[in-house]
Amino acid sequence: GMPFSISAGVGFIALFGVAVLNGIVLIAEFNRLKASGLQNLKEIVLLGTTVRLRPVLMTAFVASLGFLPMAISNGAGAEVQRPLATVVIGGLMIATFLTLFVLPILYMMFEKIGKKPSLPILLLLGLGSFSAQAQTPITLEVAMDTALKNNLLVKNEQLIANYQKALTKTAKALPQATVTAELGQINSVYFDSKIGIGQSFSFPKVYQTQQNLLNAEWQRSVLAINVRETELRKQVSQVFYELVYLQEKRRLLQFADTLYTAFYKRAELRLAKGESNILEKATAETQLGQITTQLKQLQYDAEALQWQFQLLLNSTTLFQPTVTAYKISLTADQKLGLNDHPYLRWLRQQQQVAEASFQVEKARLLPNVSLLYTNGSIRGTGADNQLYTGFHRFQSVQLGLGIPIFAAAQKAQINSAKVQKLVAESNYAIGVQSLQSQFQTSQANYQKYLNTVAYFENTALANAQLIMSTANQQLYAGNINYLEWVLLINQATTVRNDYVEAIKNLNTALIQLQYVSSGK
Structure with missing residues (x-):
């Protein structure tokens, strides 16, 4: 060693x-x-x-x-x-x-x-x-739960709702009490003193209408959370299945890359042996270059969507969508309709807010009430011919009403509140009409893409598989040349790519249909 x-x-x-x-x-x-x-x-x-x-x-x-x-x-x-x-x-x-x-x-x-x-x-x-x-795998349900829990826009709506709830306790707020004190020659040449305390307030109906308005605004902010959550579910579903679509697209391109890489090597070998011309090699190189370019573009699109997905979930974790099936299905328990849509409920509540605001403005025409209590002394001879030294105190109560004599400005406020009611009613009608239009359009698109996907699944995909397998067999048997093989493979690949695109369109249409309807 x-x-x-x-x-x-x-x-x-x-x-x-x-x-x-x-x-x-x-x-x-x-x-x-x-x-x-x-x-x-x-x-x-x-x-x-x-x-x-x-x-x-x-x-x-x-x-x-x-x-x-x-x-x-x-x-x-x-x-x-x-x-x-x-x-x-x-x-x-x-x-x-x-x-x-x-x-x-x-x-x-x-x-x-x-x-x-x-x-x-x-x-x-x-x-x-x-x-x-x-990347961490994530399902659509977990992604939605994470977004509803972490999304900053939803949290902001919740904070607004808490703020409106806190304001409901301010409906019966009274103005500050008035305390007065007097010292001097009030009743005679002698010095006397007088103190007083006063309080003004509105009629009880004014406070009740203000309470109704604040409660209505609080309920509106709560419904705004539901609207934001519904929009967030839609956005998460769209980005989620867009990422799934890019995964399916990448699989197709990787499969085509494998085919054309082998084709390019054979074409290069055949050209070196003199069995083919430069056209076959150039065709193979061009096809491979196009696939490489598409894969790069796909990677950039996936990175952009990944940032959008992280923003919706308010997370720094890189998630990879996981699904059991690429195609979304409309289950039997999903009932489609518009009456229970969160946006329509919010618009109806907006009408309640406008009505409550109108009642508040009307109630402000009622007179204000004021109470004043005074306590004072007298020196000298009183009205009853008695001599008072200033140690005796005398009391009084004063009641006043504030009458709106110059009420033009308040009446203008009432008229503007009436207009606001009409605006709320108009907005509700516009919202119903818009959702109905979106619902009909989404239903038509869903049926259109559903029929397209059915055609691919029943006929086109089987034909594409048959074309691909037959083309490979014919190529190896020498019955077709490489250029004919390229045409056939491109045709089969196009069918598969169109099927993926059709499912993407079907998923988008169904997500939109579920959003504009009451189906969850």
Whole structure:
């Protein structure tokens, strides 16, 4: 055996640098292919390893061959050189094997589970690093519950409702009491004193109408929460199924990418052997480039929708929508109608607010009442011919009515309240008409897209599968050329893509139909 020495330790340091460099070269190529739009992990690993095989082997062999004379030397200084060379040569052989065979397997494994391999593993195996951002699966029901709990707009409506509820206790607020004090020659040449306390208030009907108005405004704010929650459910459903649509679209593009990647390799090989012309290779390259571009655009669309989804849920977590079926179905217990729509209930409550405001303005024409209590002293001879020294106190109570003689301004307020009632009634009629129009339009769209999806499921998809399988069989049998195969595959792919688009339109129509109706 060979003992461990300082030169062997130096060899391990050099070995780690070269081994990690080879791993970084390979991982960088994998990430470049993934960034270019290629999504199939097997294709990424095979193509990346093929492209970077020569640089990895050259790096390992150059270092190994450079240390080979040191490893076999027997002259002076061989006891120092041989451990260094042996460690480097043996380590590079093992590290190269791990880089070319173990690294791709680990890359595929970590990409599938969406995690980043730990740094110690990368260093020990001589591998490069790569990142993959994990996403948390979430269902539509959980997403809606999260949004209703965390959304800032809903919280704001709840705060407004709490504010309106607190205001209901202010309906019977009275003005401040008036306290007076007098000292001087009130009754005669002698100094007397008088104190008084007064309070004014409105008729009880005024306070009752104010209470009704505040209660109506509180109920309106509570119904506004329901309106906001209904809109939020619609928005969450739309973004949720839009993300699901992008997932389905990505699967189709990845499948097409796999087909056309294999087609491109065959076309390139056939061109090299002289079995085809440049047109076949150019067609394959063009088709593959279009798919790559669409995958990139799809990624940007998904990122934008993901930000919108996080905003609705008020969460920093990246969620991945999870569904058992891409197509939404209208269940039998969902009754569609307009009478119980939260927006119509809010409009009806707005009419109640306008009526209560009108009653408040009418009640303000009633007279105000004022009470005044006084307590004073008298010095000298009173009206009863008695002599008073100022120690006796005399009391009185005064009652007053505030009559609105100049009531033109208040009557104008009453007239404006009447107009406001008419505005509320008009808004309700407009709201009913608008929802009815949306309901009829949504029903028509739903039926239209339902028939379209039924056609695809009953006929078109089966034909597309038949076209694709037959085209592959005919190609391998030599009955059709590659250009004819491309036309047939494009036709089958278009049918599948149109089916995904039709389901997207069906889901959108049903979400809108559920929103404008009382169905949940």
